[in-house]
Amino acid sequence: SHGPSCDCKPCERTRERRREDTHLMDINVTQEASIDQLLDKASASVGPAASFPTSADDYTSNRRNMLFPPSISHASLLIIPLLQDSEAGTKIGKTVSDVARDVICHCTVDEPALFFRPFLERATNITECNKCLDLVRILISRVSPLPALCSHFLLNFLLAIVIHHSKHRTDAKAQDIISKALSILWIVVYSCRGVDMKVLKERLKKEYCDTDVLTTSRLTTVKNVVVLLPEGYFLSKVTIPVDSETTFGTIVGEALSRIGQMDDGNFCLVEAKTNSALVATHFVGDHFSRRREHREDLALRLEPLRPSLCAQMERLAFGYKTGEISRVLFASSSMAMSDDRAVRNRSSPKVVEFFHQELSNQKAFPRRAVDSDFDLFYFLQDKTGLFGCDKLHKRVWVRFVSILFDGLPSSFEWGPEASLFLNVLNGAMLLHSDDNALLRHTCATYINASRKFTHLFPLNGYKPILSALLTCYSASRENSLIRISVEYTCRQFYNRHDVGFILQLFSSAAHLMLTSKMPFFVKKKKDQSQVSPLSVFSLMKSLTKVNPEDPLCIGDLIALLQVKGQSGADTVTMSHMSNHHHHHH
Numbered sequence: 015s016h017g018p019s020c021d022c023k024p025c026e027r028t029r030e031r032r033r034e035d036t037h038l039m040d041i042n043v044t045q046e047a048s049i050d051q052l053l054d055k056a057s058a059s060v061g062p063a064a065s066f067p068t069s070a071d072d073y074t075s076n077r078r079n080m081l082f083p084p085s086i087s088h089a090s091l092l093i094i095p096l097l098q099d100s101e102a103g104t105k106i107g108k109t110v111s112d113v114a115r116d117v118i119c120h121c122t123v124d125e126p127a128l129f130f131r132p133f134l135e136r137a138t139n140i141t142e143c144n145k146c147l148d149l150v151r152i153l154i155s156r157v158s159p160l161p162a163l164c165s166h167f168l169l170n171f172l173l174a175i176v177i178h179h180s181k182h183r184t185d186a187k188a189q190d191i192i193s194k195a196l197s198i199l200w201i202v203v204y205s206c207r208g209v210d211m212k213v214l215k216e217r218l219k220k221e222y223c224d225t226d227v228l229t230t231s232r233l234t235t236v237k238n239v240v241v242l243l244p245e246g247y248f249l250s251k252v253t254i255p256v257d258s259e260t261t262f263g264t265i266v267g268e269a270l271s272r273i274g275q276m277d278d279g280n281f282c283l284v285e286a287k288t289n290s291a292l293v294a295t296h297f298v299g300d301h302f303s304r305r306r307e308h309r310e311d312l313a314l315r316l317e318p319l320r321p322s323l324c325a326q327m328e329r330l331a332f333g334y335k336t337g338e339i340s341r342v343l344f345a346s347s348s349m350a351m352s353d354d355r356a357v358r359n360r361s362s363p364k365v366v367e368f369f370h371q372e373l374s375n376q377k378a379f380p381r382r383a384v385d386s387d388f389d390l391f392y393f394l395q396d397k398t399g400l401f402g403c404d405k406l407h408k409r410v411w412v413r414f415v416s417i418l419f420d421g422l423p424s425s426f427e428w429g430p431e432a433s434l435f436l437n438v439l440n441g442a443m444l445l446h447s448d449d450n451a452l453l454r455h456t457c458a459t460y461i462n463a464s465r466k467f468t469h470l471f472p473l474n475g476y477k478p479i480l481s482a483l484l485t486c487y488s489a490s491r492e493n494s495l496i497r498i499s500v501e502y503t504c505r506q507f508y509n510r511h512d513v514g515f516i517l518q519l520f521s522s523a524a525h526l527m528l529t530s531k532m533p534f535f536v537k538k539k540k541d542q543s544q545v546s547p548l549s550v551f552s553l554m555k556s557l558t559k560v561n562p563e564d565p566l567c568i569g570d571l572i573a574l575l576q577v578k579g580q581s582g583a584d585t586v587t588m589s590h591m592s593n594h595h596h597h598h599h
Contacts, residue, residue: 086121087131093117094149097156115157122164130167137175140187147175147194154201165205172199173218173227180223189333192226196340199227203347211348211368229341229382230372239298241269242286242315249273256298258377262314263294269316282323286313291326295389296334300378324393328400331387335403338382342410345369349417366421374431383411384441408442409452415439416459419466428470433478436463440482447486447496450566457503458571464510465572472514476507480522488549498563501556506572508557523550 096114121129133150136142150168154160160168175195179188203209211228218224242251252272254265262283270281283292292301292314302312317323349366373379386404391397415438439456446452460479464471483500490496507515526545556562 087128090121090129091132091149094153097152111156118153118157119161122167123161124163126161126164126167130171133171137171138178140179140191143175143179143191144194147191147198151198154198158205160202160205162205162207165202168202169199169206169209172196172202176226177218177221177223180221180226193333193336193340196227196337196344200340200343200347203344204350209348211365226337227341227344228372229338229345230369230376239265240313241265241283242313243269243273244316244318247273258297258299260298261294262292262296262298262301265298265314266294266316280319281316282319282327284315284317284323286315290330291323293327293331293387293390295385295387296330297378297381300334300382319393324390327390328394331390331400332403335387335400335407339403339407339410342414346410346414346417349414349421364421366418370418370422370431374429374434380434380438380441383438384408384445386445405446405449405452408446409449409455411438412442412452412455412459416455416462419459419463424466424468426467428467432467432470432475436478440478443482443486447490448493450495453496453499454566454568454571457499457566457568460503461506461568461572464507468510471507472511474518476511476515476518477522480519481526484523484526484545484550484553487553488545495565499566499568501553501559502562502564502568504553505557505559505562519550519554 093114097111097118099110099114101110118129127134133146136146150172154168159165172195176192176199179191179195182188215224215228215230218227237255239254239256240251241254243249249272252269254268256265266281266283270276282294284290285292349369387400388404390400394400415435418435439459442452443456464475467475483503487497487500490500504515504519523545527547527550
């Protein structure tokens, strides 16, 4: 009584049961419809008559093709956006994003190259590559952790994009693609195991793009710069020698002095090849180290400053900051789980020690970690964007140093390079102590380092730190949060190394204190680096507090590191500390 087109529930259930029992592989799928050029290069010459396998190898290839037809590869561009669809299915019980996630994980476990083949085909086109990077960002934000092969494939894919587009830097869009790829690269590294940084550095160095990916790469510089002067002068161009410490502002002043004119800040340099304005505070070695022609003399034009050039300088400053942020995050993510991701080879250095050694030998460290483009504020109407980017730049560097300190053993033999890493924290403290999150993280890193490396701080390890802390403390009379946080940090130092800390505190304050009669807060801008005696006395008095205030909850960030071999004698009782307080005061 029920026809084939009946919509009643019993018939619908029967049809559903039949569909469930009928497997896809039972359908006769011809080999011609499922050919894959990557799996079988010779299949292009196969005709329709070869529908049945003639050998075991042909059967295996045919079966693999049927399991993974090219249509799945072409559909990857459509499947990934479905990860953002949270609509639930009526009968399946899963959301669209759950189904898409299952399909992607199933396809990328064994054959990620097949699934991401459309990405490879579009990597060289800037417009299409930009869309592919957006899809990769969606993928890594929705699928975590990534399958092992998939994460390594995406790592190689992003590095290939950086290498390819680094050869076409004359196009401003190419630099945007590089920055976008780097902003995704550090997230992908979290899912990668066995990445050898030394091998990666050597391979990137051969492609002249190691400075794009690794912040530890040593910068090279040109020997001479040719400056093309404006018309109307008796010279058309001048050649100026440069070194690793030469800035573009220095070149402007030298070029103007050659023609007998004072540098009044109304001129800037424009790169002749790309017609892009250069920031006066940027170093020549930082800018041209990412060029293949870095050994040749470079031509720069000297032009009067105008609004269009100011906009270009702001864009360039943003590009430098975002690129440096991505490189530091890449290094931090590589070190974060170094115990699990380190190469199981005794001859390969650990990731943490690699970054420590590389940065210790780099001339630009820690200068690049504390550089700021505040001079551009004179020309910009909206300063909040660049100022916020600089804060983020200092935050990621503080996080990098914190992870590096945590990764090194407590018995690590520090040399003079210890002050280099501490100066990264000092620079962040001096520039952005008004940022509560940055202040909290910096103070916690100070305290963690003093507790872990007990052999470094008792003699002279506090001197690089105390100069920055005293300066911030003296210059922040109206900001009680900064002053209380500095007092809490110094109290923790005193708990750990009481006599040694006090002696270093007096030594550090000696060259900063003012002997003349001065108010509690130094108001003159030129005296911001000096410390008033009342500030030092106020800080010393705060050490008598048994339970110092901690409004920023710095104590929650402090990792209580227990070093083997330390006994209870290392802990100082409160009464003993109180006696020492009165004795020192």
